[in-house]
Amino acid sequence: MQRFFTSLLVLLSSTAAVQAQTVLLEEAPLKDSHFRIELNLTLDGVIRLRDGTPSSLKQAVSARHEFSERVLESSNGLVDKSARFYHHARATLESGGIASTRTLRPQSRLMIADRARDLPVVYAQKALTQEEFELTEHFDTLTLPGLLPDKEVAVGATWKVRDLVAQVLCDLDGLSKHDLTCKLEKVESNLATVSVAGKVEGIDLGARVNMIVNASLVFDVAARRIISVDWKQSDQRDQAPASPEMSADVHITLKRTPTDEPPELNNFALVPLLGKNAMRLSYRDPQGRYELEHARDWHLTARTDRYLVLRLFDRGEFTVQATIMPWKTVAPGKTMTKDEFTKMLQTPGWDPRIPLNKEVEEVKQDLGYQIYRTGAQGFLDGEEVVQYFYLIADKHGHQVVTTFTMRPAQVQRLETLDLDLVSRLRLPEATEEREQQPQEKAGP
Numbered sequence: 474m475q476r477f478f479t480s481l482l483v484l485l486s487s488t489a490a491v492q493a494q495t496v497l498l499e500e501a502p503l504k505d506s507h508f509r510i511e512l513n514l515t516l517d518g519v520i521r522l523r524d525g526t527p528s529s530l531k532q533a534v535s536a537r538h539e540f541s542e543r544v545l546e547s548s549n550g551l552v553d554k555s556a557r558f559y560h561h562a563r564a565t566l567e568s569g570g571i572a573s574t575r576t577l578r579p580q581s582r583l584m585i586a587d588r589a590r591d592l593p594v595v596y597a598q599k600a601l602t603q604e605e606f607e608l609t610e611h612f613d614t615l616t617l618p619g620l621l622p623d624k625e626v627a628v629g630a631t632w633k634v635r636d637l638v639a640q641v642l643c644d645l646d647g648l649s650k651h652d653l654t655c656k657l658e659k660v661e662s663n664l665a666t667v668s669v670a671g672k673v674e675g676i677d678l679g680a681r682v683n684m685i686v687n688a689s690l691v692f693d694v695a696a697r698r699i700i701s702v703d704w705k706q707s708d709q710r711d712q713a714p715a716s717p718e719m720s721a722d723v724h725i726t727l728k729r730t731p732t733d734e735p736p737e738l739n740n741f742a743l744v745p746l747l748g749k750n751a752m753r754l755s756y757r758d759p760q761g762r763y764e765l766e767h768a769r770d771w772h773l774t775a776r777t778d779r780y781l782v783l784r785l786f787d788r789g790e791f792t793v794q795a796t797i798m799p800w801k802t803v804a805p806g807k808t809m810t811k812d813e814f815t816k817m818l819q820t821p822g823w824d825p826r827i828p829l830n831k832e833v834e835e836v837k838q839d840l841g842y843q844i845y846r847t848g849a850q851g852f853l854d855g856e857e858v859v860q861y862f863y864l865i866a867d868k869h870g871h872q873v874v875t876t877f878t879m880r881p882a883q884v885q886r887l888e889t890l891d892l893d894l895v896s897r898l899r900l901p902e903a904t905e906e907r908e909q910q911p912q913e914k915a916g917p
Contacts, residue, residue, distance in 0.1 A: 496665055498657065499623040501697040503547035507735065511728040512538040512611055518708070518721025520568070532721065536564035538611055542586075543738040550623050551638075552615040555586045556746070557595075558737035562608055575604045583737065585746050586615055590788075591637055592646075598745050600755040600766050603773050612725050616641040617699060620655055620669060620690060631656045634669070643684055643706070645675035646788060653686060665692040669704075678772065679791040680713030702727040714791040715774045715784050753897075756781070762799040763873050764899040771795065771894070785890065792886050793879040795894060800864075800872035808866040814845050817874075818862055825849035829859070838896060842867050850881060859884050863895050871900040 516534035539561040546554040559582045564575045581597045588594065593616070595601075595609040619638035626632070634653035643651075653671035660666075669688040676682065688704040704725040712718040736742065753766040756773070758781070767783065775782035785793040803809070809817070811833040818825075829848035836844040848861040861877040875898070877891045 494660060495625040495627045496657070496660055496694050497625045497697070498621045498665060498667070498692055499697065500550070500618045500621060500699065503544045503552055503618065506544045507732045507738070508542045508614075509730045509732050509735075510538070510540050510542055510614055511730075512536075513726045514564075514611065515724050516721050518719055521712075521718040521720075530569040531567075532719070533567040534564060536608075536611065538562045541732070541735040541738055542614060543734065545585075550621065551619050552586075553588055555615060556738050556743055557584045557586055558582060558735065558742075559584070564608055575608050577605055577608060578602075581605050583742065583746065584609065588615070589752075591641075593641060594752065594769070596751045598751060600751050600753045603754055603756060606754050606769070610644065612702075612704065612727060613641050613644075614727075614729070617702070617727075617729075620667070621692070621699070622655070626657050628657050628660060634671075639673055640675060642704075643673050643675065643682075643686070645673070645677050645682060646786070647676040649674040649676070651675075658689075660694065663694045664700075665694055666690075667692060676790075677710065678713055678715040678786055680716055681711040683709045696731060698729065698731055700729050702729075714794075715772050715786070758799065760799075761901060762871070763797070763901070765797070765894075766897045767894055768890070783894075785887075787886060792883045793877055793890070795891075796876045796878070797898070798874045798876075800874050802872065803870040805870050806868060807870065808843050809845075809864060809872065811845060814862075814864050815847065818847070822854045823851065823860070824853075825851035825860075827851065829861075836863075836892070836895075840896065842900070844895065853878065857881060861891055863891070865895060865898055865900065867900045869901075873898060873900065 514534065514536040516532065518532040520530045520532055522528045522530070538559065540557045540559040543556045544552050545556060546552070559577055562577045566573050566575070580599060581601055584595050584597045586593060586595045593613050601609070616638050619635055622632045632655050634651070634655060636648055636651070639651045639653045640648040651671060651673040653669060653673060656668045658666045658668050667690050669686060669690065671686055673684040673686060674682065685707045686704070687706070688702065690699050691701045692698070693700050702725070704727070706723050708719070708721045708723065710716065710719045752769060754769055756765045756767070758764070760778070770787065771783040771785050773781070774784050780796055780798040783795045783797070784791055785795070814833055827850040829850065833845050833847045836846050838844060843866045845864040846861065848859065850857070850859045852858070853860070857880070858878050859881050863875040864872065865875065866872045875895055877887065879887060
């Protein structure tokens, strides 16, 4: 009997030792490290349309990304800047039975992932298209190490996720509150399993978002690296100026393998990106009537053969709408007069009350275009708004009308962003002439 009690005490002491085991959950120095990332995402959801008769559309997204990543800068346990080379990037979206696919152009496969106002931003040597930009808004590997406590913890220990980490990994413009909590579940064969669970509330493109997260990660204790993530979340998104009401279940899997430096990310390969800051997005009218480069705060929300709608968001808040409408082409050398421009603006639903300038003015610029501008405060379909109107015309008879619409309280926030957008619009002849110009040669 005494032998039995002795054996029991030994067993209990061994169990206590295992329970008291601590491991250092902190990544090894990140700067100059390299990884091969494999990302897979599936989304199953429903969009609810509230305009007119309520209806719903099923949504499905499947995406796969595979890229090499080189850490260029890091601090506070996070990656601040990295270089990426996408070996594969493809997303298929299906809405209401209509499917579309997005991929990267060859010239956009090499990118820099950086931070702007604490949030991640990705850019290439030249401006990305809206579709390419959205394709790079995947689960953020820069912030991933922030899920670790950066200290020794015992099995069963818990810690709350930092606010910035929760906001970025949940892809939110603004965070209201959250209770995301990590827990060290077990350590087996030098692999630590950490669970991540909780609720998150925030703002994304002006929409209120509620999420429930249930995820886990595996940390290689010997290598001191997160090597895999399994992330599940359920989203409820309210209707907003840039998006309809939506509910969705999202499943993300990530495999992160430390590697040697890949040739696609050596110092020589990164030279074209040094000093570059191609933060704008590019848009080319499908019918070739104009091209546009615009700041990322402008989000494309509607597109038809007749017009393009962009909406400006400032930290998730909708402020201004821009409507770009190609106008009928006239004979070369003949453009709309100021009186004709004013008369054209007399449209149903628009009741101007207070002119913002005495007469239509011509904007001086060096683009070789004729640009007229006018504006007024009044009522549009019963809502009080301020509208700025621009006519852009070239010597070949191409014309585009751009309208900026906002509430009176938002006028100051527009600042000069209307002029910035208009000045970056290019008409067909300018585009063709630029493409035909010989490239400058290096050297004397």
